[in-house]
Amino acid sequence: MTSSSPTRAGFAAIIGAPNAGKSTLTNRLVGAKVSIVTRKVQTTRFPVRGVAMAGSSQIVLVDTPGIFTPRRRLDRAMVRSAWSGAEDADAVVHLVDVQAQLAVSGEGKAEGADKKAVQDVHTIIEGLKGAKRQAILALNKIDGVKRDRMLAVAQTLFDTGVYSEVFMISAATGAGVEDLRDKLAGLMPEGPWLYPEDQTADLPVRLLAAELTREKLYLRVHEELPYAATVETTAFEERRDGSVRIEQTIFVERDGQRAIIIGENGQTLKWIGSASREELSELLDRKVHLFLHVKVRENWADERDIYQGMGLDFDV
Numbered sequence: 001m002t003s004s005s006p007t008r009a010g011f012a013a014i015i016g017a018p019n020a021g022k023s024t025l026t027n028r029l030v031g032a033k034v035s036i037v038t039r040k041v042q043t044t045r046f047p048v049r050g051v052a053m054a055g056s057s058q059i060v061l062v063d064t065p066g067i068f069t070p071r072r073r074l075d076r077a078m079v080r081s082a083w084s085g086a087e088d089a090d091a092v093v094h095l096v097d098v099q100a101q102l103a104v105s106g107e108g109k110a111e112g113a114d115k116k117a118v119q120d121v122h123t124i125i126e127g128l129k130g131a132k133r134q135a136i137l138a139l140n141k142i143d144g145v146k147r148d149r150m151l152a153v154a155q156t157l158f159d160t161g162v163y164s165e166v167f168m169i170s171a172a173t174g175a176g177v178e179d180l181r182d183k184l185a186g187l188m189p190e191g192p193w194l195y196p197e198d199q200t201a202d203l204p205v206r207l208l209a210a211e212l213t214r215e216k217l218y219l220r221v222h223e224e225l226p227y228a229a230t231v232e233t234t235a236f237e238e239r240r241d242g243s244v245r246i247e248q249t250i251f252v253e254r255d256g257q258r259a260i261i262i263g264e265n266g267q268t269l270k271w272i273g274s275a276s277r278e279e280l281s282e283l284l285d286r287k288v289h290l291f292l293h294v295k296v297r298e299n300w301a302d303e304r305d306i307y308q309g310m311g312l313d314f315d316v
């Protein structure tokens with residue numbers, strides 16, 4: 001590195017409606033999987049940090065839970081944590097699913113989820129106005145969308161006055177992501193790096209392990225299990241032979257959900273366990289023995305210790 005390029009380091013928060021692609025973008029910018037991704041809305045439950053390097057800049061990305069109108073306690077805690085992620089950041093990226101916007105503006109097949117997404121985008125714009133906070137608008141999911149149509153969406157949103165600029169990207173294909181990364185790199189304040197150069201994530205490994213299992217759980221039983229489950233790592237032991245023994249409990253709210261997760265002859269749980277174990281051993285770079293239990297805990301979503309485990313405020 002030359003003396004003409006001082007190191008920079010700071011935080012860039014990615015906010016947006018549920019399912020906009022925030023975690024996909026975070027992983028793409030980091031170049032590694034640090035945050036789980038599913039087709040379900042409200043996958044991310046607490047801010048997840050990922051570290052991206054761009055030349056002499058270090059960008060600590062803060063992937064946040066989706067922002068929407070919350071009703072339950074867990075929703076409130078998630079939305080609150082998303083906004084606080086933005087408050088502390090050096091740059092804020094508002095990620096918008098352009099396909100949902102177009103569907104609702106009558107140019108596609110609008111579903112309830114799209115309508116909600118459009119409402120949530122307005123809520124976020126109002127929030128940014130209230131916070132007197134300029135954000136970077138990133139229109140996501142431009143893959144498969146015609147250019148003139150997305151430009152129209154960009155213009156309408158830009159006219160709200162809360163954005164300093166607009167990027168059009170596809171977090172899934174990577175299109176446009178480099179330009180966004182370079183922009184963020186330049187916005188980071190001068191200063192020493194906050195993480196070692198080769199570190200990509202800073203989630204405690206027990207929590208990351210629980211997240212991976214939750215992702216596989218959603219992948220497998222996403223229709224039957226709306227938000228009813230949470231995963232806790234109860235044991236994490238390094239063994240002398242170099243392998244790791246991990247025990248996790250999946251908590252659900254009802255007996256029926258437990259039966260669904262276990263599946264006929266335990267097949268579903270077995271699938272979830274082996275998918276999670278495979279990814280965990282890749283991530284930890286060693287052999288993993290994973291043991292999953294499923295328990296009914298009717299009110300897990302109203303219990304304080306579950307929130308503490310995720311770093312969320314209980315009393316909001």
Ligand SMILES: Nc1nc2c(ncn2[C@@H]2O[C@H](COP(=O)(O)OP(=O)(O)OP(=O)(O)O)[C@@H](O)[C@H]2O)c(=O)[nH]1
Nearest residue numbers: 018019020021022023024042043044066170171172
């Ligand atoms: N076509 C397309 N799909 C995308 C793109 N980015 C993300 N997706 C998909 O959108 C869905 C949601 O992605 P996530 O990254 O989990 O979205 P999120 O904003 O983190 O969602 P929450 O954590 O629930 O708020 C997944 O099925 C992704 O594969 C994109 O650029 N194009």
Ligand SMILES: [Mg+2]
Nearest residue numbers: 022023043044
């Ligand atoms: Mg997410």
